[in-house]
Amino acid sequence: MKRLIFIALILNGTLGFAQNEIDILRGSFHNSFSSARNAGMGGAFGALGADLSSINSNPAGLGLYRRSDFNITANLGGSNSKTSFNNANSSKSDVHFKINSLGFAVAQESDNLNVNQVVFAISLNQVANFNERFRVLGSNDNSILDVFADQVQGIDYFDIEDAPTFSQLAWNA
Numbered sequence: 001m002k003r004l005i006f007i008a009l010i011l012n013g014t015l016g017f018a019q020n021e022i023d024i025l026r027g028s029f030h031n032s033f034s035s036a037r038n039a040g041m042g043g044a045f046g047a048l049g050a051d052l053s054s055i056n057s058n059p060a061g062l063g064l065y066r067r068s069d070f071n072i073t074a075n076l077g078g079s080n081s082k083t084s085f086n087n088a089n090s091s092k093s094d095v096h097f098k099i100n101s102l103g104f105a106v107a108q109e110s111d112n113l114n115v116n117q118v119v120f121a122i123s124l125n126q127v128a129n130f131n132e133r134f135r136v137l138g139s140n141d142n143s144i145l146d147v148f149a150d151q152v153q154g155i156d157y158f159d160i161e162d163a164p165t166f167s168q169l170a171w172n173a
Contacts, residue, residue, distance in 0.1 A: 034125050035101045046061070048064075049061020049063070052069060052121060052123040053123065055123045056125055063119070065105055065119045066117070071101055073099070073102075074097065074098070074100070075098050075099070088139075094133055104122060105119055106121070145170065151166075151167040152171070
């Protein structure tokens, strides 16, 4: 009986850690750093095909190509950040130029009776951009070393093992 209760507690889903709505939202956020056609369709070219930016989501979309294609998509973006540290405010603005999509597809008719056409394509698509810059200005009149020094105050040099763990790590560093 005890074994059955133990197994039931282990298999109980309420004891497990799962995703919440914030984790789901964070994982579902997708920036469309693809071609201009794909961005104009809201990213629907993955299902539609015949676009170089859809290669990473649906390679079968290459079957819809009837002619060769070359694609380069540039992007001009910007970012703005504001920081505050010890009542000192700072802001940074940045404008950047990048290439979101670059690729080509070569469509060739086939001599094989079973295959009408062969398409060879190479595409580079930016899926996400985690580049972020910010600036923090201000002066700090204390340090974490002051905290460590206060923790070991009155402890003999040979009894440093009795000090709190972080102070021991600072001493051994």
